[in-house]
Amino acid sequence: MTALIARRCAALAQAAILRPRLVVLLALLAALLSGLAVTQRFAMNTDVDALFPAGLPWRETEQRLATAFPQRERLIAVVVDGPTADAADRAAAGLAEALERRRDLFLTVRRPDALPFFRRNGLLFLEEAELRDTTERIIAAQPLLGTLAADPSLRGLATALGLVLEGVARGEAELSAIAAPLAALAPAAEAALDGRIAPPDWGQLFTGRAPAPQELRRFVLVQPRLDFSALSPGATGAEAIREAAVGLGLPAVRFRMTGDIAMADEEFASVAEGAVRNTLLSLALVALLLWLALRSWRLILPVLATLLLGLLMTAAFGALAIGPFNPLSIAFAVLFIGLGVDFGIQFAVRFREQRHGLAALEPAIIAAASTAGPGIVLAALAIAGGFLAFLPTDYRGVSELGAIAGFGMLVAASLSLSLLPALLRLAHPPGEAAEPGWAGLAGLEGGLARQARRVSAGLLLLALLAAAALPVLVFDFNPLNLRDPQSEAVATFRDLMGSAETTPNTLNVLAPSLEAAGPVAARLEALPEVARVMTLASFVPEGQAAKLALVQDAADLMGPTLSPPEVAPPPDDAAVAAALRDLARALTREADRATGPPAIDARRLATALATLAEGPPAGRALLDQSLLPGLRATLAQLNDALQAAPVTLQTLPPELARDWVAPDGRARIEAWPRDLSDDNAALRRFAHAVQSVAPDAGGMAISIQESSATIRHAFLLAGAIGLVWTVLLLLAALRSPRLALLALAPLLLAGLVTLAICAVVGPPLNLANIIALPLLFGIGVAFDIYFVVAWQGGERVLLARPVTRAVMFSALTTASAFGTLALSSHPGTASMGVLLAISLAAVLAAVLLALPALLHAFAGD
Template identity: 35%
Template sequence: MLRIIERFLVFWAEAARRGRWAIVALFIAATALAGWHAATHLKVNTDTSEMLDPDLPFQQNARALREAFPQIKTDVIVIVKADTLDEADAFAGLLRGRLLAQSDVISAVFAPAEEPFFLENGLLYLDTADLESRLAQMTKAAGLIETLVKSPTADTLFQTLADNDALAERADLGQETLADIYAELADVVEASLAGERRPFSWMGALDAGEPGSNGFLRLVYATPVQDFSRLQPARPAIEAIRQEIAALEANFPGVVETYVTGDPALRGEELESVTTGIGLSFLLSFALVSLLLMIAYRSAALAAVTMASLTVTLVLTTAFAAIAVGELNLVSIAFTVLLVGLGLDFAIHLLLHVQERRAAGQATRQALFGAMREVGTAMALAAATTALTFFSFVPTRFDGIAQLGVIAGAGVLIAFFVSVTFIPALLGALPRPHAPRAGGGIRKFFALIEKASAPVAAATIALGLASLALAPKARFDADPMSLRDPDSQSVVGFNLLFTDEDTIPYRLSLLVGDAEEADRAAEKARRIETVAGARSLPDFVPEDQDAKLELIDFAAGSLIFALDAEPAPAAPTGDGLAALEERLNEAYTDGPQARLAALLAEARRAADPETLARIERNIFAFWPHLIERLRAQFNADYVDLDSLPEALARRYRSEDGVWRVDFLPAEDVRDPAALERFVDAVSAEFPDVTGGALQTKKAGDVISAAMLEATGLALVVIAIFLWLLVRRLMLVFLMILPLMLAAALTTAAGVLLDIPFNYANVIVLPLLLGIGVDSGIHLVMRQQQIRAGEGVYGTSTPRAVLFAALTTVASFGSLMLSPHRGTASMGELLSIALAFTLVCTLVVLPAAFRFGEARSRNRAAKRRKRMQQAE
């Protein structure tokens, strides 16, 4: 069988050399056509949920959730973050209005805090005790509100605060509240004196809510009009959102932070991160590979031939990907960098063998045919085993790696075809034969390796066996956020969602048939220890509404009177500022009151009209906003399911009558252990539950199993294939030994360096089998060709193995520079794996040969001795 392969390859190379000009022209035309097709048809999909088998039960549940409530995947979320509630609410309200006007690219907008329904009925959602406290605070401020409604000027505010009797009579504000107002005023006056914008927080003065650990957050949900003719269908909407944000930020300089997140934004930024990273890695790897080829060949002509064959391989494989899959994912997109390394292996082995024979005095034609006889069969075996390794990915339930298996497996076969067809044609078309140069440094390097191989091999095997103890500690990080650039705006915003129980993205959801079933599920879930709360549409109907409406109606009398006071503007005299300064100096010697007194004195001494006007603008910047919200709050009315706003209802009740119940985690589920506890506990009670938390856990389980399956299948397929060809178990064992050691060492290194497996780098171990066995095949078969007693280090094969591995390391190592953390981790782990593979192949395998030869010689000597004794 091997002889047949050898004779066919020699015949094929001779045919390619004879028809060199037609072959070269054909490849150039095919490459141009393939390049056009790839550029116009190949797309990229960064959705990690679509990298798994859609027929898996949890995938079907997730699809049912997305179909019933598509906004989960389609909505762009704008997070507004501010130090004061006034700024957060004002910005969110203005943004909501601007986005509603963008109806050509945005089909719906939902800003919970700014929806008219919640502005009017928001007080009903407070606990009764909190509502009483809030209304009491507002009632105490009724006098002050009335005074400022009549005359909203700084002079009026200062005079009112200064007049302690009037304050007690009109506002009945306690000293604690006054201290908060004085502290806020001091900050406003200080910023105004410095020429800065610093609005007074009226909502804070009325105790309208405490900020979270990240300040006050307001969310605006925008449903984009999808343009599926684009690579990123939501991009026009995202661009419009960012333009509107930029326009608003000019009126909120430095006081409001905004983050655009949600699935479309996350995927868009990830796509840019991945493509930018892959593009940079490709260019860098191309440059490094070119340099390594010059060192390997010491010939610009042979380096050019190799790079030409690589270019053809990449373009043809990319066109195949466009035809076979049409859409790359986060795993399969790495095939371009993958083939920069793998696509060179065949060319390097073939051309270094040609160079070896040219150095022995043969003409280029004889050198080519001799090299094809020596290395062609090994190349064919390597291509077959590597392709089989990649194709072993296909049966797994992990569609992401299955797709890579199809593309990379075909790519390896294309690379082999190009090497045995296009390269002989190019060598025949070169204007004159290449004159090889000696490489003494490389020979000395291999001589040193040969001397040290025994102890190094023993140490490597010992380390490989010891590393097996760390294998159980290897883990898979199934969180897709771990792959993304942590500094990107969408990821920072996404992490902010975890700071509020109501916005946690990693929750679980259950689909039920009606409101009663939703109520029962929510009540049952609340008894689960790992569940902090449950949300369904009925939960948005406030409790104790009769009592709360009575409290609101009771407080409305004085407050509505204050809010509807007739304006009676008074000309500013400056007396209020002086009166408040005097009052504070008389009554206080420290604290915010004393600080405010000093600042007011500075403002009075400056006597600058512009400064005083700035103080007034800052104080009353959000006053109209406050009055508008207060008026709305006293329009509260009884709420039932039918009166809930449609924008809210369709998030929990689909048009087809499917109801959604959300379960919120009690722990931070960004911790894998906490996520597992949450998912396991809820799944035990609700087997059909779905959602981001379950997707993350189940994906990890499926992918881990898929990798074990792919690795095991690849190992079995490779072993069977090699045995069928060579029919010697010892040779098969020697070919596989280096990659088994490398796999154990790589796994241990990942544990020690805390590089977990993820969606991107999970291909390392099965990939290691395909790449690693190639070198073993070349060394084993070359050892079989040379005379007994001669070392393989004296041939060109170790040199070819070294530079083939170095070019592969260079191509993968460049991935470490990618801003996409998943791609970078792929580069890290693959570089480690290939380094171990190189050591195991060049050191352990030849040492194993010598050990085997020594044992064979000893057995032969013993047999001769027994025969002599028998005679």
């Protein structure tokens, strides 16, 4: 069969060089039509959900949850961290208000932690002992609160503290009784002197409860209008969020974005960031290596022209036959450059070989087609078959990539055997003074031939050792590990993962009704891997009778205090300055009589207030901005909290109920993991435990594993199909089972060695670099075929011949095309580049060292 292919390739080349201008004209027409198709039909679909068919069981579960609770899908979570709970609350409110006005960019804007229900009934969710302590502290602060409520201004604050200091002067109290306010107000006053705003935590001052870290955090959940034709679908919305946050002018508040949309946008941006640089570097390296391999621009330019036309035609095929490119199928360009250039190099090096032996140009081109053609055709068919083997898999991302890349390999081979001869005929490269082989390698091959049996035994031992390492091979299924850990969205996501209150790694179960959800929730809560479980019923506090009694007692005492019949009008600046001056004198007097930290803080506060009182109005205005918004908000929150009423399922607010019960009555159950570590094994245990109770559970912990299983299955299935196809192709072409097996043996060895290196040294296999395995297969099959076809054609000294030069420079150009990926700032892309380098080195070593030894040992003459 190889003889028949050689004759057909020679005939094709002969036809091309008879009418070279017509062939080039047709090529230009193909380039024009392809360019028009690309410019008019090229589109991107960056929706990562579309990479998997909707009919997969885990995708159906996700869809059921999304249909029942659409407001929870495709969110940007804005995390707002403030120096105090009040500052965070006001910042989140301001941001949400600003975003609400941009309905052109956002579908929904929600603050789930800011419902009036929680402001009014928040005390009921405390333990009874903690609630008792809190209400006692509030009651103890009644005199101070009453004065502040009646005059919520700097004058009122100064008056309230002055009254306390009068009590201290009369011996009715100690200065330490107001140690906390002194310690909080002194830094605020000093900051105002420095031109800064530093609000104290009024809630802590009045209740005595130090806020937990999560109490200083608020969330704004935003559903942006996504543009999946853009590289970053949520980029416009994210930019609007940043602008709105900056516009609030709150330097002490930190705004961060995370969530699937934000992380995906950052990932695409990270991949694209170095794409132009890496592409230019790759093309420069390819050009350099082509020069080293071919030594003439009259050879190099035809090869590059053939490559670029093939790339354009492949892009047009993808745009017309497949549709919008997905984030994986767009990688066809890198694959085409890395693999397609190989065919041009093979032809050009063989042409140089023939040009040395044949003086005339045209016979040399035809002879080159005859000698290189069989290898090029078989390699193209093998690689294309390997890519097309992804078509029947469930991973749409690589199935579309396989279709485009497979077509591209056939285009590259066809152009290398038609357009390239025509271009060479027109370019008329000079003759060759010497054969473009490496004669120095003849000694190496002689040694391999003499020790062929021993080398083969060593190769078998190496294969067994590599296979022994496979049980410890790790597959990292977590896509979070493929993203830049320093990026805002990923760093914020990991920050949230570390808290039991905010971890995104929760799982959800749909129950037919809220009543049916109760028993399922109870069984889930009994699992050791589960920390807590919530349903809508979880928002009905326990022990309400005793808690409401405590709240009512406090309300009876504090009601008139927090809601005075009259509120003093705002003071003018002169009144504020006088009040601060009086308070400074009182603080100095009592600081001189006391010792310890309260005296130190009192003296600090007195000094700052005295300076502010004598200074310009701007300093007093800054102090006002530091103290009064939080004070007024805290007084309002205390007043609201003392209005708590009995909570039942029926009295829960509709906005809250809608997050837990769908309109058709189905109820959501949410389970939190006990192990918060960033560990794949912990994530797997949690998912399996929940699924043992609720097999139809859904959520990140499950979708990550199921999607990775789908991807692994796709690669295994495609690998099996590709292997069978290659074996059948080699058997049909070589007509020798022995040669076919010898051609595959180095490839299997290279695969085992690559996986062993990953298992022992790294990097681990992951969802990004696993694509290196079919590339390894395609590259290895091509190189193997070139050598075996040359052997079948009668060549017995392979390493010194031009075929080795062609294979070596093909490997180097492929490495230059793919190797720049290792320089990427995106961890997934970088790991792909590293694994490609490892696999390419393994393939090259197997082909150049193992294959000649095996052929000499077992192929005979």
